[in-house]
Amino acid sequence: MSEQRIAFVTGASRGIGRAIATRLAAEGRHVVLCSRSQAPLNDLKAEIESSTGASASVCACDISDPAALAKAIEDTVSDHGRLDILVNNAGITRDNLLLRMSDEEWDDVISTNLRSVFVACRAAARPMMKGRFGRIVNIASTSGLVGNAGQANYAASKSALTGFTKTVARELGSKGVTANVVAPGFIATDMTKDLPENVVDSVKAMVAVKRLGEPADIASAVAYVTSDDAGFLTGQTITVDGGMTMC
Ligand code: NAI
DSSP states (O other), X not given: OOSOOEEEEETTTSHHHHHHXXXXXXXXXXXXXXXXXXXXXXXHHXXXXXXHOOOEEEEEOOTTSHHHHHHHHHHHHHHHSOOOEEEEOOOOOOOBOGGGOOHHHHHHXXXXXXXHHHHHHHHHHHHHHHHXXXXXXXXXXXXHHHOOTTBHHHHHHHHHHHHHHHHHHHHHGGGTEXXXXXXXXXXXXXXXXXXXXXXXXXXXXXXXXXXXXXXXXXXXHHHHHTSGGGTTOOSOEEEESTTSSOO
């Protein structure tokens, strides 16, 4: 490969997305950092450039807005002439029990966690096929594999990524484009920081390695799945949960 790989990472401002972006930059990729607000992305860009020596760029975009997200991907392709790696990481929770869940809570989660992945993959497919190389990674969750009380919307959005990703893998595989799901278990980020201590303790008890995951644990898996070496790995769900579900 003569040219630098270009990676687009959503939800890069913090947590798992930040770790993925930093790791991909350390692997020599140019990373386009996408999230809702510009300021934290500017800080991350500066940090990545000083710590890894790799260049990065910033793209503030609300991924629940299909037109804005499609334009962000198109702009990336026109700025860099290619798109090699797409990591659909941004996601939200709006938890409630089924009987109390509002239409808005359902729709917010489905449009952010699921429709955005469809929009981004559709926009990325043509440039990746043209380049005869692509690595798509969709970040799901163990909630989508085994369910979780209070998360009907979230589990549905994450579970749907499995069938969607397998279909993308089948449609694009002959053009050198792979598509996989990485499904994290409990990872210590802003998303999980408000969980009561007794819940965290009961989670740890279920995890074979007896700790919560770190964002870097997910970034390591994404680094491999998006590498040039992973061309025969597609349509898979890689569960990175410390042995919590083993399903
Ligand atoms: P987080 O809440 O710490 O960060 C989420 C990121 O997504 C932030 O950068 C946020 O700005 C961005 N984002 C959210 N909505 C957006 C929108 N509409 N437009 C643009 N950016 C948006 O979350 P965390 O924990 O880092 O999670 C990352 C992914 O991993 C999510 O898809 C989440 O569902 C998944 N996950 C997380 C787990 C955990 O235990 N933390 C477990 C399983 C899956």
